[in-house]
Amino acid sequence: MDKGRLIARINWPGTTVLVFGGLAWEAAVRSGLLEYEYLPAPSAIALGWGELAKEGILGSDIAHTLISVAIGWAAAMVLGIPLGFLLGLSATARRYCLASIEVLRPMPGVAFAPVGLLLFGFSLKTEMVVTILPVLWPVLVNTMGGITGIHQRLYDVGRTFRLSRKDTILSIILPAAMPPIVVGARISLGLALVLAVVAEMVGNPEGLGYGIVREQQALQPDRMFAYIVTVGFIGIVLNAGMLAVAEALLPTSRQLRGEP
């Protein structure tokens, strides 16, 4: 691939906006417009980030949070997709479960932090207790919605070809439901990151969330913001990664890009 195409693929307008925003922030802090002890300039944040990277704690913190995210998300997928299938395919199951799901959905994961701490102390498992329930719902609801949303005509096609149950599931249901499932997985991934960070801020003192709290208490706002920025970047990377996987699996990218 030649350099021209590579340059064309970079999002120039987007990058410009980001850079411009950063410069505006820097100017605001330096000119005294934004004078807060707790809001450092981007240059200070960059320096703080460099310090953290050099000391090596940034690397281990990122690793810890990523492991937490991976386990929580994987558990949600392993639990959510089969349950979503069950609920999607069986109207009876839906009748007996939907209301309960709606009751459980608004519960903030952070409310389970003390329970997790009680059972597992300061460990990764506590983060799991906080992460699992909220992360489960997008996958489950989207899978269920994806299956119930399959157009009747597709089932008719399956019947015309006299497909067996297994073939129906493999050739008709699965491909048709894939886009919403993938979107659900994408939302869950972002949510898993948020919850892992929250769990680390109020529960298990390890990882990026704890880094934020620790640097805040140690009166180092530039390092604290460096952690926040890191979390933001990891979110972008995870999201982009998921989108790339989705495009590789199913080239109907337009449907996936914007849906919830």
Next chain:
Amino acid sequence: MEVGFFFWPYNRALVENLADRADRCGYDMIGIADTRKEAVCVGFKGGMVAQKSKLSRSLAGLIAGVVCIAAEFTAPVTAAKLTPVRAAYIPVVSWLPAWVAKEKGIFEANGLDVTLSVTQNLSVLPATLGRQFDFAPSTPPDLIKAVLAGIDVVAVAGQGIETKDNPSTHLIVRKDSAITGMQDLKGKVIAAPTLGAIIHVSVLHGLKKNGIDPNSIRAVEVPFPNMPDQLKAGNVDAVEALEPFAGQLLAAGNRSLGDPLLSVSDEVLYTFWISESKWATDNHAVIEAWIASLNQAKQFMDANPEEARAILAKYTKLPEAVVQKIPFVTYRFSLDPRDFAVWVNVLKDLGQITRSVDENSLVVKLK
């Protein structure tokens, strides 16, 4: 010539594996010796002992044996009698003696092998005792509420007290504020670190003492580092701060309305250690060793303040300039149940607890 020493406690088989590995790494003379507690494998490489002769091996073995026996004699107590203890701490100056005791080997000298873990949040700790921790930090309101809720914890060793001569918490207002004392706080917004915590409880008590209804103020939770900005921006009228944040706020020109803890009493119990009741009953010796270590650590701190500050910097990770100015808290490591009775009355008076609790049940009986 290079010498490799490989120490390994208790397991000779492992040492022999190490010996094989040393052999493969090119160490020539390899000797193994072990006693009941320690095993030593010694390897020499290069120089005049380049040949793997039988004589050189025996020589290495002899040296290993000598090292082993020497090791056993120089530290017989530590090898045999260290009790593992897990303690939590909060990275605030109040808990400095524990860090000093660990860094200077005082715990080990008293027979304790202490692992310290950091945490930011006091209120979750009672649940972790007996599972993850043996000792945890606490304050009187925290302990009283936990015991009343049925959690089986007890105070085992003192830590900090607040006295008139050495106040460490302050109720701070802006220097141009119209507020001159607690009586002016009616209807104002006060920033507290945590709403149920000891500082806020004492502020509420102080308000009541000055004739103000505690419900007339609006309290918000602000982490200490955010307090200067919030005060400056006028979002809050007063902040409750402890060191080093209080020192910074005062240095920036803000005014102190006084130490809220002293409204409870001129000399009041502030921080202490708690443990699970059952563990405490079974482990009096450990608790006594803990208290002795803390006392010795305090003596060290009095004699070597500079080194103590270095340890403070290491554990709180605060900037150097801030660490230099933090005043040390007044420490007292013994506990008196009557100090708790004061707090029980304060909490009852504020309506934060509905039942009473016998203060003697709050403190472990060591005698």
Next chain:
Amino acid sequence: MRYTRAWQQYLKLSVAALPPARGLLPLVVLLGAWQLLQSGKSPYFPPPSDWWNGLMLLSKSGRLYPALSATTITLLLGLVLAAAVGTGVGLFIGVFPRLSRAIGPLLEFLRAIPPPAIIPVAILFLGYDERMKLTVVVLAAIWPILLNTSSAAERVHPLLLDVARSFRLSAVDRMRLIILPSVVPAILLGIRVALPVTIVVTLLVEILTSIEGIGALMIGAQRNFQSSQVYGLLVLIGLFGLLVNNIFAVFEAILLRRWPPKIQSENF
């Protein structure tokens, strides 16, 4: 042809839109099992009967209703604001896709930052009051609505846009008559998804800052080691979420009862 009143029609639509009440059975069974297994008093896992007592205690002390109303107000205002801003920005992005490329990375970045990290920054600029709470809630709840709206606006069927061109509609009219009606179902779906997010983030802000609300009550109870109150409040939150969801489902069903079916431009 039998003449049915409007409200009878609405009622039928509403009932059809609600999840059946027997869906609560799994939770009821769970609670029942907990009640049976947990006989005595436990400081950390009290039986459900204790939860009721805890809640009663809270309501008697007069703190439950103010907290509930504070949370509800934040929730409703947050939803309305998120819907308004999300729809506006979403339409803008959908209609001008080049703009979306420009602010895309910035939006992605903001979306990735977890609310607890936004809170200290929001507090700096807005202090400790309702405005800060609303800002954080809106910032978190806006995304499903925005993404849904922008994607639907992007995918308005070209046929409809041709109709707009044929009739030489002005930009405003095109927005009002063609784009908006196509997009309304997607907006409603976005709001539906944003509902639990709004509740969770409202509670999260209250938990982390102790600003008045159910979340503040919950964290206060936790710190006082009153687990029965915490669990009672959790049940309250769950039922509250169910209620809000049901109200919205009814609203959606009534609004969309005569909406034209969506022209599917792509494979089903």
